[in-house]
Amino acid sequence: MQLTPTNVEFIFDYIEDLCGIALDDTKGYLIEARLGPLVKQLAFKSPMELIEKAKQPSGEAIRKALVEAMTTRETFFFRDSSPFEALQFKALPEMLDGKLKENKRKLRVWSAAASTGQEACSIGIVICEMIPDMHNWDIQILATDISEDALAKARTGIYTKMEMERGLPKQYVSKYFSPVSGGFKITDSIHRLIRFQQLNLLAPFQFPNLFDIIFCRNVAIYFEKKVKIDLFRRMLNLMPLNGTLFVGASESLFDCGTEFRPMQHCKSTFYQPNLLTLPPGTINTTSPTLMRPLTSAPPSQAPSTSFSLRPVK
Ligand SMILES: C[S@@+](CC[C@H](N)C(=O)[O-])C[C@H]1O[C@@H](n2cnc3c(N)ncnc32)[C@H](O)[C@@H]1O
Numbered sequence: 170m171q172l173t174p175t176n177v178e179f180i181f182d183y184i185e186d187l188c189g190i191a192l193d194d195t196k197g198y199l200i201e202a203r204l205g206p207l208v209k210q211l212a213f214k215s216p217m218e219l220i221e222k223a224k225q226p227s228g229e230a231i232r233k234a235l236v237e238a239m240t241t242r243e244t245f246f247f248r249d250s251s252p253f254e255a256l257q258f259k260a261l262p263e264m265l266d267g268k269l270k271e272n273k274r275k276l277r278v279w280s281a282a283a284s285t286g287q288e289a290c291s292i293g294i295v296i297c298e299m300i301p302d303m304h305n306w307d308i309q310i311l312a313t314d315i316s317e318d319a320l321a322k323a324r325t326g327i328y329t330k331m332e333m334e335r336g337l338p339k340q341y342v343s344k345y346f347s348p349v350s351g352g353f354k355i356t357d358s359i360h361r362l363i364r365f366q367q368l369n370l371l372a373p374f375q376f377p378n379l380f381d382i383i384f385c386r387n388v389a390i391y392f393e394k395k396v397k398i399d400l401f402r403r404m405l406n407l408m409p410l411n412g413t414l415f416v417g418a419s420e421s422l423f424d425c426g427t428e429f430r431p432m433q434h435c436k437s438t439f440y441q442p443n444l445l446t447l448p449p450g451t452i453n454t455t456s457p458t459l460m461r462p463l464t465s466a467p468p469s470q471a472p473s474t475s476f477s478l479r480p481v482k
Contacts, residue, residue: 172200176217180204183220188236188315189371189392203238233317241391242319244284245335247291248386249418255434256382257295260413264381265299267411275307276300279380281370281404282388283312286323286363287332292384293359294345303358311376313368320365326355370400379409387417398425405429405442414440 172180180200181192192199204216211231213219223231247253268274276296280289289312300306314320329352333342346353354360368374370388383404389397404414405428413432416422422429422440430443 172216180216180220183224184235184239185393187223187232188240188369189396190239191391191393191396199239204235207234207238236315237318240316240319242284242316244287244387245332246287246337248288248336250336251418251435251437252384252386252415252439253291253295255437255439256292256413256415257299259432259434260382260439261295261299264411264413274305276309276382277378277380278308278310278382279376279384279407280310280312281368281383281385283314283323283365284316284319285332286312286320286326286365287328287336288312288384288386289323289363290326290345290355290359291336292382293355293362294341296362297345297359308362310363311366311380312363313366313370315367315369317367320367323363324365326360328352328355371396374403376407380404380407380412381409382413382415383408384415386415386420390417390420394424401425402428408442410442410444412441416440 177194177197177200181196185191200216204219208214208216208219211219211234213222219231219235222228223235264276268276278292278296280292283289289310292310296308296310297303300308312320312323314323327349328346333346333353342353345356345359347356348354370385385400385404389400392400401414401416401422402425408414414422414429415437416439421438422431426446428443428446429440431438432441
């Protein structure tokens with residue numbers, strides 16, 4: 170596959186517009202490795218022809234295939250373990266205390282870039298461990314991803330033996346999974362907490378509720394710094410004052426400004442809105458909820474994308 174540097178730049182620019190994945194010269198091999206098979210499969214003559222077709226209004230199916238080819242969906246249960254320990258033993262207990270004091274038994278969680286669902290299941294297990302009377306609570310975990318293929322697998326709730334052996338503590342296997350053909354299925358009491366939704370994090374998003382907990386792990390690492398900062402700021406607008414944001418082990422929000430307050434638990438850092446940086450009038454002093462109405466969230470600076478975004482149901 171002979172491509173000029175201009176061709177490579179053209180392809181990289183389009184992939185970044187489509188899903189935020191920022192590629193540079195060192196990633197040129199990805200054109201061969203990931204686009205090559207797609208070019209062949211869709212019977213195009215070159216990656217350039219594929220990109221040209223993807224750009225056309227009728228290129229929705231090609232855009233989808235391109236996203237599927239370029240995204241890395243690596244994930245596993247309780248990835249890096251320490252964020253889930255911080256969730257279980259610090260963030261969640263403090264949050265539940267506050268909610269019980271206010272008699273508000275409602276918990277909203279977002280696993281953004283959920284891939285095949287192991288992250289959402291791990292969060293569900295932690296919640297189950299920490300809230301024995303879950304039936305008295307209104308709990309929802311929204312699991313979103315740009316990849317329809319990943320979400321299709323996540324929706325089944327079924328994981329192979331090999332996937333089960335990656336990160337899932339042994340004591341949870343029989344407690345939260347049952348053997349089915351092809352592997353193990355997450356128990357209904359957790360599966361029914363999770364709603365799956367295709368969503369491109371680059372596109373503006375709006376939800377009917379705030380999220381107490383957001384996991385946005387191992388995706389912003391692929392984005393340009395300004396896209397990453399914009400994304401986390403938009404997420405901040407969706408959190409109550411005591412909301413918590415978990416990012417990937419190799420990601421940090423130190424370069425995102427002072428709006429994010431780092432919190433430590435053992436080896437894990439998670440983030441909360443920094444009250445000192447919020448404009449006067451945004452804090453409800455009787456409740457740890459931001460007074461800012463959801464609809465007044467500042468418009469996104471994210472680049473627009475032609476990838477379709479279905480509205481949240
Ligand atoms: C490496 S996986 C991380 C999965 C999980 N959060 C974890 O930490 O194990 C990255 C996921 O981000 C998704 N992704 C990539 N670009 C995205 C975008 N622009 N919007 C939403 N999801 C995206 C990919 O499809 C993939 O499933």
